[in-house]
Amino acid sequence: MKPQRFNALAPALAALLLVPVGDAAAADGRKIARNGTNAGAPACKTCHGMDGAGRAAGGFPRLAGLEAAYMVRQIQAYADGTRANATMKPIAKALSASQARAVATYYADQKASGRKPDGKAPAAGRRLATIGKWSKTVPACNACHGPGGRGGGADFPAIAGQHESYLVAQLKAWRKGRRTNDPNGLMAAVAKGLTAKEVQAVAAYYARQSAP
Numbered sequence: 001m002k003p004q005r006f007n008a009l010a011p012a013l014a015a016l017l018l019v020p021v022g023d024a025a026a027a028d029g030r031k032i033a034r035n036g037t038n039a040g041a042p043a044c045k046t047c048h049g050m051d052g053a054g055r056a057a058g059g060f061p062r063l064a065g066l067e068a069a070y071m072v073r074q075i076q077a078y079a080d081g082t083r084a085n086a087t088m089k090p091i092a093k094a095l096s097a098s099q100a101r102a103v104a105t106y107y108a109d110q111k112a113s114g115r116k117p118d119g120k121a122p123a124a125g126r127r128l129a130t131i132g133k134w135s136k137t138v139p140a141c142n143a144c145h146g147p148g149g150r151g152g153g154a155d156f157p158a159i160a161g162q163h164e165s166y167l168v169a170q171l172k173a174w175r176k177g178r179r180t181n182d183p184n185g186l187m188a189a190v191a192k193g194l195t196a197k198e199v200q201a202v203a204a205y206y207a208r209q210s211a212p
Contacts, residue, residue, distance in 0.1 A: 056164070141202060
């Protein structure tokens with residue numbers, strides 16, 4: 001390459017080198033969210049939306065603002081069967097490890113808007129979130145999911161602002177053994193210690209909290 005030509009290209013090359021890896025991954029993730037992949041994974045926006053708001057009526061969770069590491073682990077769980085879901089299993093299997101990281105990074109960066117459910121948060125749900133139910137060895141949900149349910153790392157996702165229908169469905173899945181990717185069987189024990197009314201109450205409580 002002639003010196004003059006290299007000098008002309010140098011600023012552009014330098015700019016590319018300065019792009020953070022996370023930004024590049026998010027850009028690839030945006031493409032997957034919008035268009036899917038050549039390997040057969042459909043566009044994520046179909047169910048979860050480009051902003052990651054999800055759809056309560058269809059049982060599709062909010063992804064916006066969840067930790068990328070948590071979402072990667074869930075994609076792996078769908079693929080290996082420790083989290084059973086007929087829709088997500090083939091999608092997870094169609095994503096490479098780098099694609100899973102990319103789309104997780106993209107949704108982690110989103111800030112989906114959305115109106116919270118009407119009505120006051122149930123007092124019973126607040127008690128379970130902040131105090132727990134020690135008669136059944138159920139700790140406070142916030143102890144693992146963070147203050148206000150705003151997340152506690154890759155193992156414990158943010159549940160504040162999550163759709164009520166989705167939270168109920170997951171607690172039922174833990175109880176029935178359709179989901180087994182919890183650390184030390186913790187969530188299965190929690191779900192089995194709650195009555196059906198308590199499941200509804202705590203799900204309603206968190207659905208009415210501000211999402212992270």
